[in-house]
Each structure stands twice: as structure tokens, then as C-alpha cells.
Amino acid sequence: MTDSRSNILQAVRSSLDLGEQRSASRVELVARRISASEAHVQPLVEDPLIQRFCDKHAAVHGTYERVASLAEVPPAILRHLTAIDNPKELLVGQGELLDAVLWPDDISVEKRPATVEDSVAISEAYAGIAETGTLVLLSGEQRWTSHNFLPDDHIIILDSTLIVRHQEDIWMRLRALPDGLPRVVNLITGPSKTADVEQTVQYGAHGPRRLHLIVVEG
Amino acid sequence: MTQAATSAAVFKSKAREALSDPALQQAMDRAKGGFVGARRIAVEDLAEFDSLRDTARDIKDHVLNHLDLYLERYERKTIENGGHVHWAQTAEEACQIVKKICLDADARLVAKGKSMVSEEMELNRVLEEAGIEVAETDLGEYIIQLAGESPSHIIAPAIHKTREQITELFYENHKSHGFSERVTRREAIVNEARAVLRSVFARADVGITGANFLIAESGANVIVTNEGNGDLSSTLPREGEVEGPTEYHVVLLDNGRSAMLAGRYQSMLRCIRCGACLNHCPVYSAVGGHAYGWVYPGPMGSVLTPLMQGFDRSYDLPNACTLNGRCNEVCPVRIPLSDMLRKHRFEQYRRNLNPWLGRRLLSLWAWFARRPRLYQGIVALPVWLMNRFGRGQGVLRRLPGAGGWTGSRDMAVPEKRTFQVQWQAKRDNGK
């Protein structure tokens, strides 16, 4: 068979000067390396993790509030919506914390994918990474990826016990998911930005202009 | 010969144009603060940076040395996940594959995230010829698409554009979207682009992105972005549908890469397209990306273009380099870029691609250099001549045959006798 696939693989093998092309030892080597999933050099990330995480998030133009319990979440959201001068309506994604929130009457919530008209969405993060101030969001049933990118404002709620130290820690955990990886894993570090105009950073290129974090510690 | 390939042959004239283009010079100057300054701060902040470079290099080398197995695994996992994998040996083949997917999907509008591979393929041209509208959504790519230009930097495609130029482009092209004023403030420019491109995301039938990494373990693709347009191009549903994309296709392009795996240029395949080499190259900073004639500029482009477009079409690129080595210092995967450029020069010499006169002069020089006694005798002549022309001025403002130097620099006049002559005289006089 001389299709492109074979030609390319053959070209790769002859360039690598592989005598025995798919030798058992090579296959074994690669398979072992993949399954071992060893971490390599990891930067020093010091405790306390929660504050480190929040500081890193703030350094990339994110805002945050640390709250002691789930009950404090709606007031925190209200405060944020007022601060950004937004109507008290938002899209909500699925999550353990979010599903348990008692929404007051003065906030109107909708559970649906985002459109270009929507201005605020709130998502629940799967985890946070202290090393870089990164939030990890997984797509899923009623966890629409469009919430992360279409609205002007994105609010993310995070259980503080889900903050890990290093990037690699996330992948270790994701490998253990019973259903495997979801379609999309978003690692979000700060709001959307661009420096394409005169090499000067502007926020809100296509994704959210503002990223507000509510860290729940109770 | 493609348009791009012809351009690579006119580096000198384009470089000359670039050096006297004030808008370009201003734009390139501005770029240094971020790309060089901000990078330095980030690196200083990360104590492990150098070890991470070693690790990154080793990871890439390992995968390259087992690339066939990793490709097979990646393909298997992607198919398991419900995706399709297509293999293309050439750019043209890859374009035809993408075109067919789009036509089969009845696509009228394609939303594109930034992809250097797609520039290498000249994909937009092929799709547009088939009647498909292609909308670049990365802000920099969008700007140059409006301008009808190619990218001049692999990360910041519109780095050569000033704010004034962008204002004009938007003013001319956004009237149909209901914008009738010139926007001059940066924030307003970005906002206007955001508004215009939103409708693209909403209406697009197909989204196309590149990939920063493909993960063999899981069959995942990874894009690393700042703007969000890559995500919006690849995760939104088609208009009228609710879930995300219903088909997922990956096109793997070879275009000469498997050949590079053999031997001395293999480490060039480690490149992660970060742009650090461009940003730190004094030649690139002086002439910008378009002078390089193809989609990859700066040091990495000077290595790749001869390999991918042909040595005979890109003579200047490996030679327009002082071999200062700053690129090697900043490459995150430790590609020995300046060594590769020198290797290209050896290749050019072997293929006799050098200009005739230069080669003859060098051979003449080498003939003497290999015979030190004769060499020391013969150099007395230029020394004498330069002293004659210099006439005690200490400098020569003009020197026949050395117009390249004396056009803009004075040339020092040597002492009347060389070091060797003086040293021997001292010894002969018993010191």
C-alpha cells in the first residue's frame, strides 16, 4: 500500500535509520514511558497554597474573593455584579457547589449554553493550580465551554481544597477519571488578552474581559 | 515557483526597504520591550528555567527518535475518541484534504484560529478559490488578512503594523458591520475587532486551528492561547445546533519534516514556535519578518526555509547572520541555531551556490593563508596601499572594493609594518 500514511511512516522510520522497524523493545519502551507518566523538573512552589494561587491569579489581572462558606457565595456574586455595573442575571454551569447554592430572588439565573448576547457566566472549577494561578474547567453535561469564552465576564467558583501545587498534579488526577478525559479541558490563567496592537496588553480580546474568582473555604 | 519562494530570493532588496521604512522601524522598536524585557523578568522569576530547557529538549528528542510509534498511538487514540486522522505528504495534499472536509460539510464560512502550519500550506488561498469564506480570528492575523499581507512574526503576525495603520484598515473594512468612525485608542480598536468577530464565531460552519502539542497518550490536541479565539473556533456548535462540533478531523502534514529527521538538522524539529529566537535576533529586529520571504522568519526561518523551499532559492538567509549566538541562548529547547546556519553555508559551498567573485576572492585569500610566509609577504601590499591612501589621516573614507564598509564607516589605517615584521625585527636586533 502506498498511501500517504504509509509513505510518511516509512520515511520517518528510514530517517531514524531503524533496522528493525517496530521492534518489541522500542514498542515496550514507548508504552512504558507513557504509562509511567513521570514528572520532570518542577518549580519550587511554596505554601500557603491558597494564597500563592490567589496571588498568581491576581498577577495576571484576575480578581478574587475568599469566602468561608457556600452561603456567602450569592452575596459575593452580587458584590461583583454591582462592581462591574452589570444587571443581576447570569448563566450558571453545573457543579457540586453551584448545584447547592440557594439563589436569592434578586439574581436571575439560567442554565443553557452561552450566546454572543450574554454578559456574565459562572462556572465551577475542577481544580486550581497554585504554581501558575490556573483554573481547570472540564466540559460536560451542563458544563458548556461557551460559558468560559463568550460572556464579557466570567466568574469561577472553586473549592479551596481542590487547589493543587503543580501542573502535573492535574494530569495525574485526570488520568484517574472513570470516564476518561472530557472533550475539553480548559486551563485558564487570567482573563482574555492580546498585545497585537502596538505590543501593549489589552484585555477582552475575544474571551472574557474580566475573570473573577470566588474561593470557598468552608 | 510559489510567490513565497520567489520572495526568499530577494532578501537584500527587501531588507534595504525595511531599514528605511519608519513605520516598520518604530513598530519593531516597540516590540522589544515586551518580547525581550518582559521575557527576561519572567525568566528571572523562574529559578528552574535552565533545567526546564534541558527537560524540554530531552522530551522532544525522545519523541522525535520514536516519532513513528508516537504518531501511530496518537492516531489510534484519536480514532477511539471519535475523530478522523488524515495524513498529507505535501502542503497541496493537506489543502485538498481540508477543502474536501469543508465542502462535504457544506461550509460557507470557516473560523480560523492562528496556525503557522496553515500559512505554510497557503490554506486560505485554496479554500477561497473553492468559494469558502475564511475568517482569521486571531487579532493579529485578522489585521493582516484585512491588509492582504502575510504574517511577519510567528507569534505576533501584525507586529509590523502601527496603530495608525490598523485604524485605517478597520475604518475601511468595518463600514459594512455598521462602524463608521475611525477608532484610534488601543482599547477601542480591540473592542471593535471583538464585536466584528463575534458574528464570525456565531455563524461559522467549520473551525480550523493548529495545535501546539498533540498528545499521543490520550489523542488530545493542545492549543496555548491568550485571546480565546482558538477556543471559540473549536468548541462552539454550528448555528442552530446546541452541542459542540459534530465532527473532529486532524490533518497531519509532513512537508519535508520526515526528511529532516535524518541527521544534522534533526534538532530543528524540536522547535515549539515560541519566537524567542526572532525576538532576540539583531538582524530580524532591524529588517522585520517580510524580508525573509516566507512564513518563518528570523533564525528559525533561516534554518527552515532552505530545507523546506530549497537551498537554491534562499541563498541569503543563512548568510545574513553575524553568528552572534543570542538565538541559541534563548531557545527553550536548545536548538543550536547558529551552528545550523553555518552548516547551511557548508551546504551552499558544496553546491557551489556562492556568488562567483566572493568565492574566488576567498579562495585567493585562503591560498595565501595556508602559506604563512607568503601571506606575511603579500599583506605588506595592502598595508602599504592603505597607508598611501590614508596619508596620515588615520582613516580612509573611501577604499576601492570596500564600499560596503566605507559607505557608512571610516576604515582605520594600519601601522606601517605588521606585527610579525616588527617582532622579527626586534628579535633580529637581539631585542
Added chain:
Amino acid sequence: MSDTLKKPTVGFFVTCLVDIMRPRVGFAAVKLLEQAGCEVEVPRSQSCCGQPAYNNGDEANSLAIAKQIIKAFDQFDYIVVPSGSCAGMFSEHFPRLFRYDLDWLHRAQRMAAKTWELTRFLVEVMRVDSLDSCYPAKCAYHDSCSGLRELGIREQPRQLLSLVKGLSLAELDDRDVCCGFGGTFSVKYPEISTRLVSNKASNLEQTSADALLGGDLGCLLNIAGRLRREGSAAKVFHIAEVLAGMADGPGIAEPEDEA
């Protein structure tokens, strides 16, 4: 403590530019080496390190020139070079040139191990800790790219300059950016080269330094040539001249008769 220490023998590689364009740099270097306690010889069988051939892809001539140099300099304890780029050619590139020729590879490696750029040699091997020269001026030091990146030369010249009475040091902005010489690059791509050297000249002007010093004559000829064309009053010397107290005459690209 060992008995009567034999003076280290140094084979001095002049470099083609010093030999032809500014011999006094060579004499200054020899003076420094002798003052430091070395026995210096200048083999006659030398012309050029071969970079013009090597950097233009001419392998055959690069090899021939290299073999000649290796033979001529075989017998010394050290080989000292008043140039980062030529020293780098010996220590980094000669071994590479001979990678397929085991015999010559060993000889090249042996030579590479004994090759030292002048300022590194004075600081790291001879441990010079005093000089009796003075140069009361504000100086900026230009780091040549090959010296900096191939040989790690940055602190050593500055350390030596701190021993010169009256001399104060200013640092150039963009000091790790190339001056645009690059050997034949300067004449093959003159407009780009001129842009780079103009930037370097303006970096110097911003420091208000009286003089620019450096360890590579190629860079210095380039920068001095541009400074003169721009009408700058700044003087340019090779560091050896200042360290040896031989910088009282005209600088590079200045007329002989001018004080």
C-alpha cells in the same frame, strides 16, 4: 612549595587583524603576559585562525589552516589570543572540524584545552591582581559575541579594568546585542551591519563615556569606524592597550599625529 618554578611558555597567536591593522595591541598583550611571568614566543607559521573560510562554508581550507596552526602551536604550555572570536575558533570549532578524523581530533582537543583568550588567561590562570597602568577616563566595555557566548568572557576584563588607576566603568544598554561586525557579514550585508553598529554607537553616546574598550579588534574597528564617521570624540582601544599602559597614543581609526 616546589623548587624554581619554570615560567609557563605561551605561544602567542597574534590574529590577522592585530597583525595587519594594529600591531601595538599585540605588543601590549605580550607585555602583559611577560609582566605576569610568562615566557612568550610568536610562532612564525601563523596567518589567520581560518574563520573567513569556516564561516563561509569552505571546509577544505578551514581544515588545512587548522592543521597548520595545530602543528605550529603544539609545544607550548598555553596558547593565548587577544581575541574572543579567534580563541573560540580554536577551543570550540577546531575539535568540531576534526570530528571525523580521530588523530587530528585528539590534537585539536589538546590544543583547545590549552587555548585562552587574553583576559581570561590573565585572570584565571596567571591570577593577575595588580597593574601599574593608569587611564583616568570613563570607559565602556564592549563584550564581543563569541567571547561572551562561547567563552564566558564577561567579568574577567572588568576585573582587570578595575586594577587600572583612575578608570571608571560604565555599562552600555543592550550590551549583549551584536555590534554588527560578524566578519564578512559587515561587507556582505552592509546596510544591516550599519544599522547595528549605529545602535551600538548611540548606546555609547548615552553613557557619555570617553572611551570604548573591547577584546576583539574586529568589533572595535567596526565601532570605531562608525564613531569616526558620525563625528564622535570617543576613543576606542583594545583592552590590552589600556591594561599595558600603552593607550596614550591615538585610538583605533585616529590619525597617528593627533595627540
